[in-house]
Amino acid sequence: MAKVRLESIERRFQNVTAIEEITFEVPDGEFWVLVGPSGCGKSTILRTIAGLETATSGNLYIGSRLVNNIPARQRDVAMVFQNYALYPHMTVAQNIAFGLQMRKIDSKTVQQRVSTVARSLSLEHLLDRKPKQLSGGQQQRVALGRAIAREPQVFLLDEPLSNLDAQLRDDTRAELKQLHQQLGITTVYVTHDQVEAMTLADKIVVLNGGRIQQIDDPQTIYTNPSNRMVATFLGSPPMNILPAKFTGDSFDVGGQFLPCPEDLRESLHPVVGQNIDLGIRAEDVYISEPLRQGGTLDEFPGLKNQPHLSVQGASRTEERQKGELVVEVKVVEPLGRETLIRGSLPSGILLNVQAGAGVRPRFGDQLSLELDMDKLFVFDSKSGDRIIRN
Ligand SMILES: Nc1ncnc2c1ncn2[C@@H]1O[C@H](COP(=O)(O)OP(=O)(O)O)[C@@H](O)[C@H]1O
Numbered sequence: 001m002a003k004v005r006l007e008s009i010e011r012r013f014q015n016v017t018a019i020e021e022i023t024f025e026v027p028d029g030e031f032w033v034l035v036g037p038s039g040c041g042k043s044t045i046l047r048t049i050a051g052l053e054t055a056t057s058g059n060l061y062i063g064s065r066l067v068n069n070i071p072a073r074q075r076d077v078a079m080v081f082q083n084y085a086l087y088p089h090m091t092v093a094q095n096i097a098f099g100l101q102m103r104k105i106d107s108k109t110v111q112q113r114v115s116t117v118a119r120s121l122s123l124e125h126l127l128d129r130k131p132k133q134l135s136g137g138q139q140q141r142v143a144l145g146r147a148i149a150r151e152p153q154v155f156l157l158d159e160p161l162s163n164l165d166a167q168l169r170d171d172t173r174a175e176l177k178q179l180h181q182q183l184g185i186t187t188v189y190v191t192h193d194q195v196e197a198m199t200l201a202d203k204i205v206v207l208n209g210g211r212i213q214q215i216d217d218p219q220t221i222y223t224n225p226s227n228r229m230v231a232t233f234l235g236s237p238p239m240n241i242l243p244a245k246f247t248g249d250s251f252d253v254g255g256q257f258l259p260c261p262e263d264l265r266e267s268l269h270p271v272v273g274q275n276i277d278l279g280i281r282a283e284d285v286y287i288s289e290p291l292r293q294g295g296t297l298d299e300f301p302g303l304k305n306q307p308h309l310s311v312q313g314a315s316r317t318e319e320r321q322k323g324e325l326v327v328e329v330k331v332v333e334p335l336g337r338e339t340l341i342r343g344s345l346p347s348g349i350l351l352n353v354q355a356g357a358g359v360r361p362r363f364g365d366q367l368s369l370e371l372d373m374d375k376l377f378v379f380d381s382k383s384g385d386r387i388i389r390n
């Protein structure tokens, strides 16, 4: 096993810069995930590590060895793609063994490795089948098995679960995590799926437009995103973004005013009178009361038990700072454990609210919301950079 180090890696295709200033080091045995929207350069980075792509500039190390000019097959890495073609005329066992036989490994060792891999991926009962007699998920497990059997220094996975249906994707994701815990092989995993990134990674590298946006552990990425792109890409539903103007003591959100918490005022002084973007997650927005004509809480099944901000997680003496906004209910999505409400501000901006399981406001209802202002993010509306950092 080995660490993987990228130093200022850049890759240009004619006049397109696919990736630039890519610098990070995956410590030996860790599982890192590269995540970002389609076209942001994830596969280019992975293929560069594998040696299937040559960097235009920069240095790449596997272990302590500089591998810039080392061909793919001598790098001791194994890569699995989204569409990893198995040999159709070979059985599962032969497919897993093939790469080992090519390396002239003795047949006893080959047999041992095939059975160990088959056991850890639950493929034992399928060893004599041909690929076309397997489901998509089983085929992908064989592809993983073939890579694992090689016992590489580094494991590179490019969207390996994308072709699987939802249930299988969840199961295989959990298996992958378990497998990594058993084998401890340094892994770089590429996905556009933020759930995979959050659940699998020791560290997440968020990419956009060929550049690194942030490198952190999943929880830090979620609670302390470095910019608007990271804030809205990781987490479901995505963080709410509210265009606003900072007046000096409050935020003007299309004519509704949120008080600016005292402790933020000084750091926001440079943007008085300017347009900014406020960010707040759905779980930090609470329903305060319905505003329908003559409406009472009784009209809103489930709402009575809805936690209010002033009691949520705070003792009576340290009431949270809150701000209020009124929205019109556009969509109500019951999700079993919770209800996701999408409300519209008069400007048309939608605000996601995570409410209790039984809350069922109706389309067109006016809802008054309380925002936990201690959980507010402020971004530069042009660059998307965080203006205040925790
Ligand atoms: N062989 C190539 N020739 C020209 N442009 C390429 C080539 N490979 C990738 N690109 C460009 O580089 C960028 C990053 O691509 P890629 O790494 O495949 O992104 P991702 O895997 O994140 O979807 C894209 O704009 C893509 O069009």
Ligand SMILES: [Mg+2]
Pocket: 042, 043, 044
């Ligand atoms: Mg890709």
